[in-house]
Amino acid sequence: MSEHGPLAGYRALDLTDERGALAGRLLADLGIDVIKVEPPGGEDGRRRLPWAGDLPGPTRSLTWLPGNFGKRSVVLDLETEAGRASLRRLLEGADFVLESFPPGHLGARGLGWDTLSREHPALILTSITPFGQTGPRAAWKATDLTLMAAGGAAFVCGDRDRPPLRIGVPQAWALAGAEAAVATLIAHHWRARTGAGQWVDVAAQGVVVRTLMSETGFPVLHGGFFPVRHGPNAPIAGFRRRVIFPVKDGHVAFLLSGGAVGAASIRAMVAWMEEAGEAPSAVRDKPWDTWDYAGLQALSPEVTQAEFDGVEAAVAAFFARRTKRELYEEALHRRVMLAPVSEPRDLLDSAQLLAREFFVAVEQPGAGSLSAPGPFARFSRTPLRGGPAPLPGAHAAEVLGVEREPWRSTPDAAPPAAPFAGVRVVDFTWAAAGPIATRYLASFGAEVIRIESAHHRDPLRTLHPWKDGSPGLDRSYLWANYNAGKLGVTLNLARAEGRALARRLIRAADVVAEAFTPGVMARWGLDYPTLVREQPDLVMLSTCQQGQTGPHAHYPGYGTLLSGLAGFYAVSGWPDREPAMIYGAYTDFVACALGAVALLAALDHRRRTGQGQWIDLSQLEAGLQLLAPALLEEAVNGRTWGRRGNDDPEACPHGTYPCVGEETWVALGVETPAEWRALATLIGRSGWGPDPALASVAGRRARVREIDAAVAAWTRARDSEAAARLLQEAGVAAAPVASCADLHADPQLAHHGFFVRVEHPVLGTAPIEGWAFRLPACPPVWRPAPLWGEHTERVFGEILGLGRAEIEQLREARVLW
Known part of the structure; x- marks a missing residue:
């Protein structure tokens, strides 16, 4: 537990397993007292491979540890009345609850949202599931592989002459955890202004879809x-x-x-x-x-x-x-x-990471001293603090024996229209990571002013897919998707007059976000040390490839390259082939959520204290949060996490299998003996089910070629939708491997309204991506992305009070475009 951080003073109960662990870890890093509520024997994730020193133990799983650093633990049996009564007592002092049970699980035990909201109307309950709480696939089982398939990522990873692949280190649940942290804090900002809690519904499938960058635009535009x-x-x-x-x-x-x-x-x-x-x-x-x-x-x-x-x-x-x-x-x-x-x-061994002291020493009970990835961001006023992961039930006496009052909000005098209504953001970011981070705020009520320059246009305006396949500044799906809901102005920051106008805009703002190479903002007199002298309550996010300091801070590049530098390519692909490129700028889609988490935490700290601060978000360090198991495997065991295709040491069979039609596949993963018996019966190999030689994952892995051939023979006779449905009905996690076109027809995404139709002056009604979470008390409001310079006159006229003649003079002088 941390007594520091921008969110110190709150408490969260964490009932998640691996499917939501990172959400609680991020909140703990930010200073929230996160209490892990585990079943007798501890959460199942504690037994995940690999182990430190190859020795099992409750705090030796190198897969489990990264999601649980900094938490405390109590053990409660929620299958008993005594356990549920203890949880209810803990709920009296809780501000947040995180859970990842299947839909309906808590409700069946008298702990569903209807009950909790009556007893604790200010509580925020965040549920993290594969497909959300409702919809035609809400009850489907899922693994990392099947979520990467359902979200479209597997379809574009690997080699054309072989089956689709997942990223080599499991990603889906970590992505969902980061998104859950964002959604939880948006709900918290709403509560701070209204006093009302709500049920946050996070679906992992949609978070995977967002990592595809431009892919979902191709079917509708190309x-x-x-x-x-x-x-x-x-x-x-x-x-x-x-x-x-x-x-x-x-x-x-x-x-x-x-x-x-x-x-x-x-x-x-x-x-x-x-x-x-x-x-x-x-x-x-x-x-x-x-x-x-x-x-x-x-x-x-x-x-x-x-x-x-x-x-x-x-x-x-x-x-x-x-x-x-x-x-x-x-x-x-x-x-x-x-x-x-x-x-x-x-x-x-990275000189950059060592210079920034990214890796931190953790004295881990039960495992000894570990070198682990450090905080996801650097806060100038409230540094993040980590800590070891807990032994099961280690904090029962100090948690269960002490009563706590939950945090109480002071609602606004008049109900706000949205969580960030009245918040103004001056947005100098570009490409994907920064713009998506500020897009969260824009879609929930903030006035986000996107600053653009004709000298250095955002490359997303030039990248495909374009409307009708024809390039143009206002024809890119990427731009329209990642900048929805913002105002757009054009400003020449190479001119002193342009920089003076930017400074005036910042004086009228609450937040500045920028993604330039370190030093650029300082040369313009727009860096945080300069700005904070006049605006001590200013919150500023600086996000670039490798952070604001260190020997490689000025590294030029894009997320496509950073994904290689961060290690994602090296662990992805087949062991006998070259590394597989991950579609798009993958690290941008990790950094965007973590950038939003940082901004939301800093804004809450500002609301409570009046203090602003500067956030240094290295996109490299953000991305490495999702490769922590591989980094720990190397640091602790001296063993390299290499490319392994779809192979998984804890599941077999585990892969993507061909179905009827061209480029149609189904993904499945079998972990338990019950799932294995069900699969064997389904594919007509009922004799395999009771075979003791195949009862264990190790036994099946020894005959994996034979098993894969039998599964593929069964899937080849069916289309992917039918195969997935039959597997799910049998109790086996499975999903069609979705192409970008399939995603637009996906019934679960459609049920949640994931693709949002916004009327754009150039693109028409081409759908953009919504969020992978639902906030029923304060849903997002969607507006189109700005055309080139669309709001220049409005912003400089209404906010800075410039007259039309003055604006025209500035246009003629090429200060504005």
Whole structure:
């Protein structure tokens, strides 16, 4: 438990298992007293592989520990009246409850929302389930693999000639936990202003969908094209572009692109090759400014696949003669967008992470001293504090024996329209991580003013998918999706007059968010140390690739590269193949939720104390929160978590299997003896069920090829929907492997209204992604993303009081566009 942090003073009861553990961990990091309520014998996750030193023990699971650092524990048997009575006493002093039981489980024990809300009307109950509390698939069982399939991520991970894959370290429940933390804090802000609690319903499937970046836009904007598995390559409609390249000691990720995204980087790369005498004619004198996504997709006569392949081959040959470290260090110096495909050991030895003291020593009862990933963000005024994970029931006396009064809000005099009504955010972020973080606030009532410049346009305005496949500043689905609900202004920050206007806007704001390379805001006089002198209550989020400090803080790049640097590529793919690229900028979709959590915590601290603060969110460090088991496996056991396809040491069979039709698959995972017997009967191998040699996961893994062949023979005779339904009816976790087109027809996503139709002046009614949670007391309000400069006159006129003539003068002077 932490007595520090921006949320110190609150208490949460954590009834989750692995399906929600990270939510409680994040709240504990932020200072909330998180009490883990476990069944007799402790939560099942404590027995997950791998173990520290390969020895079992209640606090030795390297999979369980990262989600439970900093919590306290009590053991209660909720199947007994005595256990439920003890929980009710704890509820008297609780501000939050987190749970991950199947829908209806708590209600059947007299602890459902109807009961809790009557007894504790200010309580916030957050439920984390695979598919939400209601809908046609609410009762479906799920594993990490089946959620990655149902959410579309597996369809685009792996190699085209092999089955779809999940990311090598389980992600779905951690993603859901981070999203649950965001949703819980939004509900808390509503409670602070109204006094009303609510039931927060989080569905893991929708969180997985959000990681797909542009993919869900293709079916509605591009028609037939949609991404599929692409191995080490990034797909563009009708075009192939390698991202992961082999080198002497592993692989690197390199952004081989021109245009606004990569022209400067590729020119620096060619100059480097020329200096080394390794630049063949294939890379010389190319029109890099036009070799952007638009040019590549159009496959104009100036850019053919064959010509591009020649450039790629020359670059690949240059890389093959060097090591990861050689290439990365020189790329940092030359500002070439290149990153090593890091193994866990590379991360433990990272000069950047060591300089920032990211890894922290934890004295873990039952396991000894561990080196574990540290806080997900740095807070200037209320630093986050971690701590060891608890032994089962270790804090029973101090928790059960002491009464506590819950926190009481002081509601607004007049009910607000939304949780963040009246909050103003000046948003200098770009790409995905920062804009999605501020989008949470915009959709729940904040006035978010997006600052853009004609000199450095947000690359999302230039990236596909576009309306009707034609590029344009207001035609990108990515921009429209990640900036929904914001106001948009254009401002020339290279001019002193532009910076003065930005400063005036900030004086009228509560929050500033920015994603520039460290030092840019300081050169403009818009850095936190400067701003806070006039605005001590200002909250500022700075989010960049590797944080504000350290030798690699100025690293240029995008989430596509950072996902390699952070280790996600190295653990994903088949053991006999190259690493598999994860579609899109995966780390952005971890960092966005953690950035929002940080902002919401800082805003609550500001409301209670009047104090603002500066948040340094390294997207690398945020991403590593979701690779903690692999990092601990390396640090504690000296064993590298390598690529393993869909193999799982605690489930068999466990994979994706072909169904009727082209590129149709079903994912399934069998963990328990009961599930195995049910599967064996379903596929016509009833003799396997009682076979003692196959009763254990280890026994089945010894015959996995035979079992996989039998399962595949059964699935090939059925379509994926029917196969998944039959498996679920038998009690086996399964789901169709959804393509981006399938997601738009998914009955569970449709039930929750995940895709939201917003009328956009250019895109029309193309659906954007909503959130993977439901807040019934304060649902989000959706408005379209701004057109280029759409609200410039409104913002500078209404907020700063500039007259129309003055605005026109500023336009003529190119201070505004």
